[in-house]
Amino acid sequence: xxxxxxxxxxxxxxxxxxxxxxxxxxxxxxxxxxxxxxxxxxxxxxxxxxxxxxxxxxxxxxxxxxxxxxxxxxxxxxxxxxxxxxxxxxxxxxxxxxxxxxxxxxxxxxxxxxxxxxxxxxxxxxxxxxxxxxxxxxxxxxxxxxxxxxxxxxxxxxxxxxxxxxxxxxxxxxxxxxxxxxxxxxxxxxxxxxxxxxxxxxxxxxxxxxxxxxxxxxxxxxxxxxxxxxxxxxxxxxxxxxxxxxxxxxxxxxxxxxxxxxxxxxxxxxxxxxxxxxxxxxxxxxxxxxxxxxxxxxxxxxxxxxxxxxxxxxxxxxxxxxxxxxxxxxxxxxxxxxxxxxxxxxxxxxxxxxxxxxxxxxxxxxxxxxxxxxxxxxxxxxxxxxxxxxxxxxxxxxxxxxxxxxxxxxxxxxxx
Amino acid sequence: xxxxxxxxxxxxxxxxxxxxxxxxxxxxxxxxxxxxxxxxxxxxxxxxxxxxxxxxxxxxxxxxxxxxxxxxxxxxxxxxxxxxxxxxxxxxxxxxxxxxxxxxxxxxxxxxxxxxxxxxxxxxxxxxxxxxxxxxxxxxxxxxxxxxxxxxxxxxxxxxxxxxxxxxxxxxxxxxxxxxxxxxxxxxxxxxxxxxxxxxxxxxxxxxxxxxxxxxxxxxxxxxxxxxxxxxxxxxxxxxxxxxxxxxxxxxxxxxxxxxxxxxxxxxxxxxxxxxxxxxxxxxxxxxxxxxxxxxxxxxxxxxxxxxxxxxxxxxxxxxxxxxxxxxxxxxxxxxxxxxxxxxxxxxxxxxxxxxxxxxxxxxxxxxxxxxxxxxxxxxxxxxxxxxxxxxxxxxxxxxxxxxxxxxxxxxxxxx
Numbered sequence: 001x002x003x004x005x006x007x008x009x010x011x012x013x014x015x016x017x018x019x020x021x022x023x024x025x026x027x028x029x030x031x032x033x034x035x036x037x038x039x040x041x042x043x044x045x046x047x048x049x050x051x052x053x054x055x056x057x058x059x060x061x062x063x064x065x066x067x068x069x070x071x072x073x074x075x076x077x078x079x080x081x082x083x084x085x086x087x088x089x090x091x092x093x094x095x096x097x098x099x100x101x102x103x104x105x106x107x108x109x110x111x112x113x114x115x116x117x118x119x120x121x122x123x124x125x126x127x128x129x130x131x132x133x134x135x136x137x138x139x140x141x142x143x144x145x146x147x148x149x150x151x152x153x154x155x156x157x158x159x160x161x162x163x164x165x166x167x168x169x170x171x172x173x174x175x176x177x178x179x180x181x182x183x184x185x186x187x188x189x190x191x192x193x194x195x196x197x198x199x200x201x202x203x204x205x206x207x208x209x210x211x212x213x214x215x216x217x218x219x220x221x222x223x224x225x226x227x228x229x230x231x232x233x234x235x236x237x238x239x240x241x242x243x244x245x246x247x248x249x250x251x252x253x254x255x256x257x258x259x260x261x262x263x264x265x266x267x268x269x270x271x272x273x274x275x276x277x278x279x280x281x282x283x284x285x286x287x288x289x290x291x292x293x294x295x296x297x298x299x300x301x302x303x304x305x306x307x308x309x310x311x312x313x314x315x316x317x318x319x320x321x322x323x324x325x326x327x328x329x330x331x332x333x334x335x336x337x338x339x340x341x342x343x344x345x346x347x348x349x350x351x352x353x354x355x356x357x358x359x360x361x362x363x364x365x366x367x368x369x370x371x372x373x374x375x376x377x378x379x380x381x382x383x384x385x386x387x388x389x390x391x392x393x394x395x396x397x398x399x400x401x402x403x404x405x406x407x408x409x410x411x412x413x414x415x416x
Numbered sequence: 417x418x419x420x421x422x423x424x425x426x427x428x429x430x431x432x433x434x435x436x437x438x439x440x441x442x443x444x445x446x447x448x449x450x451x452x453x454x455x456x457x458x459x460x461x462x463x464x465x466x467x468x469x470x471x472x473x474x475x476x477x478x479x480x481x482x483x484x485x486x487x488x489x490x491x492x493x494x495x496x497x498x499x500x501x502x503x504x505x506x507x508x509x510x511x512x513x514x515x516x517x518x519x520x521x522x523x524x525x526x527x528x529x530x531x532x533x534x535x536x537x538x539x540x541x542x543x544x545x546x547x548x549x550x551x552x553x554x555x556x557x558x559x560x561x562x563x564x565x566x567x568x569x570x571x572x573x574x575x576x577x578x579x580x581x582x583x584x585x586x587x588x589x590x591x592x593x594x595x596x597x598x599x600x601x602x603x604x605x606x607x608x609x610x611x612x613x614x615x616x617x618x619x620x621x622x623x624x625x626x627x628x629x630x631x632x633x634x635x636x637x638x639x640x641x642x643x644x645x646x647x648x649x650x651x652x653x654x655x656x657x658x659x660x661x662x663x664x665x666x667x668x669x670x671x672x673x674x675x676x677x678x679x680x681x682x683x684x685x686x687x688x689x690x691x692x693x694x695x696x697x698x699x700x701x702x703x704x705x706x707x708x709x710x711x712x713x714x715x716x717x718x719x720x721x722x723x724x725x726x727x728x729x730x731x732x733x734x735x736x737x738x739x740x741x742x743x744x745x746x747x748x749x750x751x752x753x754x755x756x757x758x759x760x761x762x763x764x765x766x767x768x769x770x771x772x773x774x775x776x777x778x779x780x781x782x783x784x785x786x787x788x789x790x791x792x793x794x795x796x797x798x799x800x801x802x803x804x805x806x807x808x809x810x811x812x813x814x815x816x817x818x819x820x821x822x823x824x825x826x827x828x829x830x831x832x
């Protein structure tokens with residue numbers, strides 16, 4: 001392992017050009033080799049994980065890390081099985097690279113093709129979830145990107161063990177280039193990563209709000225992710241109250257700390273909401289009628305609640321306070337639903353369903369890179385496609401622009 | 417005109433939500449009204465332009481601006497006709513908003529739709545080309561984005577006159593929201609614009625390298641554009657020398673200051689290049705065999721020239737020194753062409769054609785926002801599509817995630 005970050009980044013850039021050209025077959029073989037090697041070496045990984053867990057337990061006792069961080073850190077047979085299955089699932093997906101997105105004859109014998117290709121080098125910064133390594137590595141390989149991973153310090157032994165098993169599998173995969181996967185370890189490496197816009201094309205943070213906010217504020221490299229998940233449900237005047245109850249309870253209690261959980265409920269003034277409020281309270285939800293801020297993300301069984309005069313007020317409130325993640329309207333009136341879905345500017349805008357559906361697997365993407373609240377490139381749950389861009393090729397036989405500029409030839413632009 | 421930039425940005429954000437929901441018909445009516453109003457008021461615009469030209473002429477004499485800047489500043493009947501026709505052309509294009517990009521039944525009665533939508537607020541910074549105002553305004557309107565424009569100080573009177581004619585046309589367009597188009601004037605406004613990532617979603621610089629580099633280095637808002645255009649032509653061992661001559665001459669002399677002009681020619685060592693060199697020199701091209709830097713963008717009839725040992729050396733050279741804009745291989749060997757097009761990581765990779773084809777109009781996009789060398793969102797010549805993103809909607813009838821998590825229901829993911 002080199003310790004000079006610039007060398008690692010440069011080598012990753014070179015590797016990114018090599019993995020861009022390898023076949024689907026080689027990539028899938030690499031993924032299956034990784035899956036098999038993890039299965040074969042899982043005891044070694046559990047041993048390394050035990051070292052991390054032993055250190056972590058004292059940190060939990062001292063209150064320096066939470067019990068839930070400890071739980072995320074812990075690998076067991078179930079998590080390992082999911083990790084291995086996840087890699088096999090990614091191997092089974094269509095190759096996102098080399099897809100023809102447009103083919104157009106510009107003129108006789110002059111053919112333009114728009115073709116999907118990898119982005120280049122991904123920088124991935126994640127917290128105490130060592131299973132991220134295998135998942136991101138598999139996504140990067142399938143999409144022909146190189147990657148530089150920086151994990152949490154609490155899981156350093158586990159991370160090294162997993163990466164060594166993965167790297168060993170790649171070393172034994174014929175025609176697989178070196179330096180595609182790279183791991184760095186220090187805070188200083190993170191600082192360097194965020195500055196390396198010459199070599200790193202996209203940063204993917206996997207962790208809590210604080211991590212994502214810090215990264216977004218400290219880099220000019222594009223960041224794919226979301227800091228906040230302030231999702232809203234608007235209960236319209238024409239709502240079916242039974243649906244409203246069940247949707248809000250699901251969206252708040254099914255997994256309260258998820259980013260797609262509801263944080264604010266807006267209710268039309270013409271709704272008699274006594275019954276609704278009682279149902280939420282019976283489900284263990286604490287209702288906050290006057291929050292300090294309408295930007296509040298609770299992450300627990302608690303939500304902000306507001307009565308609104310009209311659907312317009314609801315839309316304006318959401319467009320002002322939402323983090324742009326996911327919102328839902330409950331109504332039996334289709335015109336109202338259409339208006340809401342048109343006017344609300346979020347990655348997901350739903351009608352009569354729980355906000356918790358915002359998820360790459362539920363959308364049928366087969367794999368999820370993360371959820372993005374960006375306004376460019378990729379928005380909402382991001383599948384493999386979010387790790388691709390495109391290039392244009394033109395095939396010709398000596399054509400020059402002068403002939404077209406002077407009217408000797410002309411374009412006919414036929415899609416083929 | 418308000419002079420508080422934050423107010424302008426906030427109002428633009430509000431306007432962006434409004435224009436997101438207006439119909440294609442209203443947008444096209446607005447564009448036709450603008451075109452007509454420009455035609456009706458062109459003398460007023462020429463008068464304002466004359467004021468700018470009178471000031472500029474003394475700046476040319478003092479050497480503070482170049483003759484070519486002066487020429488770009490000057491509006492005449494021809495430029496006005498092109499401006500007006502450009503707006504009509506954009507009106508005639510398909511609406512890029514509201515396109516269904518994916519429709520999938522997740523389960524019975526639970527339908528996911530991926531639908532194109534505007535990005536939000538565009539910040540456009542341009543130099544002494546007042547025709548950019550009408551072009552960008554038309555592109556923004558057609559793609560339902562709000563825009564804040566900052567033009568060069570040399571054309572301030574022209575810019576104000578054009579914007580006032582455009583604004584008047586919009587004021588007279590039924591159902592067209594206010595504050596969609598906004599203009600600011602000072603350096604201080606630019607500094608504020610680059611910091612307003614809360615309100616501005618995308619920056620589009622239209623100008624020289626220095627402007628684009630300055631902007632990229634001073635904002636965290638995504639920037640759509642390119643600073644450099646260091647394009648390469650590789651003359652392969654199996655090249656047809658006549659094609660090589662004509663392609664290089666076209667790519668260097670047809671418009672030497674264009675970003676898609678060739679800057680570096682790489683020639684395989686097995687090519688006897690006496691004749692090629694003579695042809696380039698006869699076309700008035702100065703050949704630099706030992707440039708100070710292989711990153712050099714000449715912008716005049718001058719190019720860097722290098723003999724390479726192999727196609728691999730050519731590919732490595734390009735991937736190292738190119739700005740990622742456009743490159744071309746001249747060869748009669750299709751395997752070599754395929755290898756080159758696969759391995760070279762640029763927005764455009766061509767075979768046996770001039771690099772000058774890299775252009776939205778030549779690609780048949782009908783309008784061009786600019787050329788991007790970004791690795792995410794939009795790459796190469798960018799049409800209206802580059803000013804859009806998408807949202808996901810789900811239509812349901814009360815579905816909750818709990819049922820799927822507990823296996824009561826399951827997804828079937830059928831594209832419809």
